[in-house]
Amino acid sequence: MHDPSDHDHAHSDDAHTHDHEAAPATERxxxxxxxxxxGDKLDSNTAQTPGMFRQAAINHARVGAQKIWAGTVAIAPDAKTGVHHHGALESVIYVVSGRARMRWGDKLEFVAxxxxxxxxxxxxxVPHQEINADPDQPLNCVLVRSDNEAVVVNITDVEPVERPETVHWVDPIHKHP
Structure with missing residues (x-):
């Protein structure tokens, strides 16, 4: 079986515009x-929201994706993100481990x-806030969006129902105080 880590698949922007008719099927x-x-090669150079840590797995820059973005998101125990939305994108979040609480609406008046x-x-x-509802365990999710860009619009004029400032965001960039 072929080991996918044997070679790098970085492509330039024009890598996916070549003439498929001219190339033999095996080369194409x-x-x-x-x-x-x-999983240990995800890219953290992506749009971030305070209180969470996103990493890209699939996007245009990494694999040439044209219509989707996929990656992971981790939220520390008891952490709460800032209020944000993702523009025209649709998002699907799959909970791998932990307990997610979502608040959404113009005033974050809805919860699930x-x-x-x-x-x-x-x-x-949709303005929303992700919350790790477990005070002891991290929340780990897989995230898929309907475009190859990770659009994040942080909203500062909505008062979060659960304030993100009470929990420190800790990841490889932000150390615990």
């Missing part, structure tokens, strides 16, 4: 076919919770 799919992104194995759908432009 060698670099433009199935891609495996190892999800656990491992649950899916959450966030429609375009």
């Amino acid at each position: 799919w060698k670099h433009d076919g199935v891609r495996v992104i190892p 919770e999800a656990g491992p194995g649950d899916f959450i759908f966030v429609p375009p432009y």
Whole structure:
């Protein structure tokens, strides 16, 4: 079996515009076919929201994706994100571990919770706040969006129902005080 980590699949912007008719089928799919992104090779150079840590697995820059973005998000125990939305994008969140509490609406007046194995759908432009409802365990999710860019619009004129400032955001960039 071929080891996907044997070579780098970085492509320039024009890598996916070549003439597929001219290339033999075996060559055509060698670099433009199935891609495996190892879980320890995700890219944290993505739009961030205070209180969470996003990493990209699938996007245009990494694999040439044209219509989706996928990655992971981790929220520390008892942490609460800032209020934000994702523009015209649709988002799907799959809870891998932990307990998610979502607040949404113009004043974050609606609330629902999800656990491992649950899916959450966030429609375009919906102001929301992700909350790790577990004070002891991290919340880990897989995130998929309907475009190859990770649009994040942080909203500062909505008072969060659960204030993010009470929990420190700790990740490789932000150390615990």
